[in-house]
Amino acid sequence: MSDKIRLVRNLILLGLPLLAMMLYFALKPMDYMSLEYPMWIEEKEFVTGRVDDRRDYDTLIIGDSRAKSSVLPAVLDESGNTYNMAIGGATPIEMYYALDRYLKAHEAPRSVFVIFAPYHFYDIDNYNQTLYFNYLDTGQILEVAREARGLYGEDKVAYKGWITDVISYKLRSPAKYLAAVYEALPAGKRAENTERYMQVRRDLGFTLFGTEESNNEPSYEVHEAEFKSSGVSSKYYERLLERLQAEGIAVTIEQAPLNPASYDNLRPEFLEGYTEYMDKIEKEHPEFTVVKEVPRYEAECFGDNNHLNRTGALKYTAMLKKRYF
Amino acid sequence: MVFNSVAYAIFFPIVAIIYLCLGTGAGNIWLLVSSYFFYMSADIRYGAILFGASLVTYISTNILEKTANNALLRKITAVMAVSIELLLLFFFKYFGFFNEMTGNYFEVSFLLPVGISFYVFQAVGYIIDVYRGDIRAEKNFVQAMLFTAFFPGILSGPISRAGELIPQFKVKHKFDYANVREGLVRMGWGLFMKLVIASRLSIVANLVYDNHTEANPVQLILGTFAYALQIYCDFASYSELAIGSAQCMGFKLRENFFQPFFATSSAELWRRWHMSLMSWFKDYLYIPLGGSRKGRLRKYVNILIVFTLSGLWHGAAWTYVLWGFLSGLFQVTGEILKKYRERIMELWPLKGRLAGLVHHGIKVFLTVFFFNVSLVFFRAKSISQAAEILKAVFTGFRFSDIAKTNVFELGLGYINLGILAFSLLILFAVDLARERGREPQKLLTGLSPALRWAAYYGMILMILLSTNIGAQRFIYFQF
Numbered sequence: 001m002s003d004k005i006r007l008v009r010n011l012i013l014l015g016l017p018l019l020a021m022m023l024y025f026a027l028k029p030m031d032y033m034s035l036e037y038p039m040w041i042e043e044k045e046f047v048t049g050r051v052d053d054r055r056d057y058d059t060l061i062i063g064d065s066r067a068k069s070s071v072l073p074a075v076l077d078e079s080g081n082t083y084n085m086a087i088g089g090a091t092p093i094e095m096y097y098a099l100d101r102y103l104k105a106h107e108a109p110r111s112v113f114v115i116f117a118p119y120h121f122y123d124i125d126n127y128n129q130t131l132y133f134n135y136l137d138t139g140q141i142l143e144v145a146r147e148a149r150g151l152y153g154e155d156k157v158a159y160k161g162w163i164t165d166v167i168s169y170k171l172r173s174p175a176k177y178l179a180a181v182y183e184a185l186p187a188g189k190r191a192e193n194t195e196r197y198m199q200v201r202r203d204l205g206f207t208l209f210g211t212e213e214s215n216n217e218p219s220y221e222v223h224e225a226e227f228k229s230s231g232v233s234s235k236y237y238e239r240l241l242e243r244l245q246a247e248g249i250a251v252t253i254e255q256a257p258l259n260p261a262s263y264d265n266l267r268p269e270f271l272e273g274y275t276e277y278m279d280k281i282e283k284e285h286p287e288f289t290v291v292k293e294v295p296r297y298e299a300e301c302f303g304d305n306n307h308l309n310r311t312g313a314l315k316y317t318a319m320l321k322k323r324y325f
Numbered sequence: 326m327v328f329n330s331v332a333y334a335i336f337f338p339i340v341a342i343i344y345l346c347l348g349t350g351a352g353n354i355w356l357l358v359s360s361y362f363f364y365m366s367a368d369i370r371y372g373a374i375l376f377g378a379s380l381v382t383y384i385s386t387n388i389l390e391k392t393a394n395n396a397l398l399r400k401i402t403a404v405m406a407v408s409i410e411l412l413l414l415f416f417f418k419y420f421g422f423f424n425e426m427t428g429n430y431f432e433v434s435f436l437l438p439v440g441i442s443f444y445v446f447q448a449v450g451y452i453i454d455v456y457r458g459d460i461r462a463e464k465n466f467v468q469a470m471l472f473t474a475f476f477p478g479i480l481s482g483p484i485s486r487a488g489e490l491i492p493q494f495k496v497k498h499k500f501d502y503a504n505v506r507e508g509l510v511r512m513g514w515g516l517f518m519k520l521v522i523a524s525r526l527s528i529v530a531n532l533v534y535d536n537h538t539e540a541n542p543v544q545l546i547l548g549t550f551a552y553a554l555q556i557y558c559d560f561a562s563y564s565e566l567a568i569g570s571a572q573c574m575g576f577k578l579r580e581n582f583f584q585p586f587f588a589t590s591s592a593e594l595w596r597r598w599h600m601s602l603m604s605w606f607k608d609y610l611y612i613p614l615g616g617s618r619k620g621r622l623r624k625y626v627n628i629l630i631v632f633t634l635s636g637l638w639h640g641a642a643w644t645y646v647l648w649g650f651l652s653g654l655f656q657v658t659g660e661i662l663k664k665y666r667e668r669i670m671e672l673w674p675l676k677g678r679l680a681g682l683v684h685h686g687i688k689v690f691l692t693v694f695f696f697n698v699s700l701v702f703f704r705a706k707s708i709s710q711a712a713e714i715l716k717a718v719f720t721g722f723r724f725s726d727i728a729k730t731n732v733f734e735l736g737l738g739y740i741n742l743g744i745l746a747f748s749l750l751i752l753f754a755v756d757l758a759r760e761r762g763r764e765p766q767k768l769l770t771g772l773s774p775a776l777r778w779a780a781y782y783g784m785i786l787m788i789l790l791s792t793n794i795g796a797q798r799f800i801y802f803q804f
Contacts, residue, residue, distance in 0.1 A: 003502035010506075014781060164331040173331065175792040182790055 049105035066256035067115035084205030152231035210303020227273030386462035422641030498575030508572030515565030
């Protein structure tokens with residue numbers, strides 16, 4: 001055997017286990033991914049129509065974790081024609097592409113509720129997770145980087161080394177995923193991830209984040225001196241609204257509740273800035289229903305400092321039902 | 326582009342395979358283009374500075390070559406060329422430092438190109454070698470430019486000598502299985518040292534130094550010791566990756582580390598630590614200053630000058646200067662005390678192997694101890710922080726603190742601490758083998774195939790499990 005062939009053979013032998021790992025990471029993500037993952041994959045399968053019970057819905061809920069944990073579709077709409085396609089950790093970026101995917105695979109819904117936490121208009125805190133979960137296609141990721149050029153928040157989506165990160169995630173590089181497998185040892189996470197997936201599917205996209213019976217700790221927004229609306233997130237929010245408008249969908253922009261510690265301690269400049277931003281949205285889209293007031297719910301309605309518990313979700317959904325259904 | 330990145334994992338095999346397929350001329354052009362691509366991937370502006378430094382070197386060395394009979398012109402050329410190189414270094418690295426000393430008189434700041442301290446020193450060494458007539462100037466433009474830009478060593482060394490590296494560009498390097506295998510193993514070992522060991526140690530060192538006012542003296546000692554090991558593994562790993570990368574393509578770069586923590590004196594430690602830099606200082610500064618030829622006092626002064634400047638080379642801050650000065654001071658003190666130590670040994674000679682071992686162990690301990698003391702200045706953010714840490718350790722240390730200190734509170738959980746302990750054992754075994762003249766790569770290839778492959782897979786697995794832990798950036802990049 002020549003030396004060159006020997007080297008190639010040895011490199012292949014060295015690489016084979018890596019290749020096997022990469023295949024495993026790509027094919028069995030439910031075995032090792034965190035408990036957030038089933039929610040993301042459930043939503044991706046729902047919007048792309050890759051589910052057994054694929055059908056069109058009259059009403060969709062779009063937003064982040066606050067929307068996900070605040071609206072119970074089965075309670076809001078007893079006919080079962082409402083689906084909560086919000087995702088925990090999502091910003092308008094992910095939701096814009098989710099809507100795009102949904103519209104490509106389904107008839108446009110009659111109405112959509114858009115609910116984002118104010119901090120998601122200025123902070124993209126989880127984009128790396130979006131990449132890690134391989135939620136966006138390569139083309140979409142490149143588009144995000146292009147759209148972000150020169151905007152506030154560009155460093156969060158097109159940070160130093162993002163291209164190699166994207167390649168690593170797309171190829172399911174062991175350097176990125178092996179640690180998760182290691183953490184999932186010895187039993188693996190398939191059982192709990194599957195259970196979470198089934199629960200989200202059963203509850204038409206709804207899921208809880210906080211598990212406490214009561215919480216009165218300040219939310220993210222309390223730490224902000226002022227509201228900054230400019231940036232990648234806002235750009236995608238506006239793209240999302242334009243798309244909804246172009247499709248002729250009835251849009252309702254709602255606000256998720258805050259607990260007393262959060263509501264009472266919000267800086268006036270922050271609240272003022274947020275209201276101004278919502279005023280601007282209302283002016284640009286007069287046909288939308290824009291609710292600007294953030295509800296103040298008692299601590300017993302919160303499962304953690306940012307999210308409602310079941311009691312809170314039932315109360316909020318009942319309020320929406322009364323108002324819109 | 327850094328060695329521990331996906332980008333390098335794609336870049337390196339492409340460059341190496343194409344280089345090995347090409348002849349000398351095209352191969353060198355390919356290496357030069359690849360080296361500039363490698364260097365400019367961090368910031369495109371870096372390329373202009375590197376090109377400028379290389380061009381000055383090329384022109385000046387060729388003028389020196391052509392004016393062999395005109396001593397004055399040669400001297401002027403050499404002085405001017407070295408001054409230009411050092412001015413480049415001054416402006417880009419030290420301007421801010423000196424500007425700050427003058428109360429920020431100038432309202433400008435300069436970009437700090439990574440690796441500038443390394444390639445400027447390499448270029449200066451080359452100019453001086455040609456000036457002295459030790460080597461001839463390289464007329465081939467590509468080879469001369471490649472000498473300063475050669476990608477394996479451009480960011481953090483080893484600092485090569487023209488007499489060693491340029492002749493290698495003239496040889497057609499063919500694929501050599503043993504070279505490639507050994508090079509890859511060295512690269513693997515480098516990644517292991519960096520990602521598995523140094524990154525975990527960085528967590529301990531950072532936690533202690535970032536919270537030094539709350540840490541007890543034992544934690545401060547552990548944090549400093551962790552930093553000493555971290556910086557060794559960090560920098561030695563870079564050298565392993567550089568040497569291994571070059572070796573795969575058939576090049577031999579200078580060794581940079583030789584088990585520094587097995588040294589029995591400060592002088593010996595510095596002969597084993599960052600060897601390419603220390604030998605540069607010896608050849609181009611210490612010996613021209615008179616070395617040890619002009620009396621004992623002058624020798625000590627020369628040592629202090631060399632080490633203080635070596636501190637300044639590491640960074641434009643007083644902490645580095647003081648670290649360098651202290652390193653020199655410990656070496657001078659060791660030299661002064663040497664005759665007394667020898668006298669004591671004559672009066673009370675050690676008998677038996679155990680006594681010899683204990684004596685050896687004490688010498689190693691003291692060497693490492695003083696190295697750690699100086700390193701506090703290297704790691705600290707300011708002289709006052711270093712002083713606070715040293716004061717806390719030397720005045721506040723109680724043996725009872727040892728029992729009170731929980732190693733699991735130093736930022737690493739049980740598993741990571743276990744991995745670290747196991748990895749340090751491997752490091753010790755490898756260094757011990759090297760110390761005894763055995764090359765670990767050769768020991769590895771001597772194992773049965775099953776064991777050898779198990780070692781390879783084990784190493785890869787541990788590296789992959791460590792890619793998101795602690796500090797991933799190489800410390801010496803900032804120098």
